[in-house]
Amino acid sequence: MTRIAALPFEQTAAGAQAQLEGIRKGLGFIPNTFATLAHAPAALSGYLALSQALGKGTLNAKSREVVALASSQVNGCEYCLAAHTLFAGKAGLSAADIRSARDGEFDAVARLTRQIIESSGRLSDAQLQAARDAGLSDAAIVEVVANVALMTLTNYLNNLAETAVDFPPVTV
Template sequence: MTRIAALSLDQAPAGSRAALEGIQKGLGFIPNVFKTLAHSPAALSGYQSLAQALGKTSLSAVEREVVALAASEVNGCDYCVAAHAFFGAKAGLSEEAVGKARMGTLSAVAALAHQITESRGQLSDAQITAAHNAGLTDSKIVEVVAQITLLTLTNYLNNIAATDIDFPPSSN
């Protein structure tokens, strides 16, 4: 049972409605996480702004989904694991790759995302060196941290709200 209601478009504050309409237009439906974020127009807008900015980093769509899966697994967010397994598959990840991303074993990006989330950013020198040795640049490391930050918002919100999982969407 949800603990924070997912608002319909009509129930959402006026400041959230345009964002929700844009999400519906882009995805064909409004995921419950956004209906929950809609309680705070500022939070919804902040999420969207950061997500849009992170779409322009050097991380590929697959890498962003890998980070999302690793962080969501560590943070115990079943909603985001389901959502990003769906989006990861759309980006080209196999079911096996999704599982490895969740465990942080798929790639250097997955390992780094898992380590950062698990340690709350308290990485050792050896872990940073390993990331560099695996080919991750300082800018890529910063971008992984930023992507984790985005996911932490939705992971924590969904865990607190007990958001009903609506992935895979029934309309797709």
């Protein structure tokens, strides 16, 4: 049972409604995680602003989905695993790639994501050098951290709220 209900569109603040309409236009519906974030319009706005900014960064859509999958796996977020499994498939990842990304083994981005979360960002010099040796620039490394932060927001919110999953379920 959901502990913080997704707000019905009509009950959201006017500013949040405009943002939710943008999400509906892009995805065809308003996912429950955004309707839950809408309880705090500033949080919704901040999430969307960072997400949009990162969409124009160094990491491509496939790499951002790898971060989302690895983060959601470590943080145990069933909602985000379901959503980002769907989005990762659309970004070109196979089922095997998705499983590997979830496990932090797919590529340097997946490994770095897992290391950042498991160490609370306290990577060793060797881990950081391994990411660079694997081809990640400092810009990409910083963007992995920013994407981890973005995912941590939704992972933690969904775990706390027990957000009802409105994406195809993921098999473990």
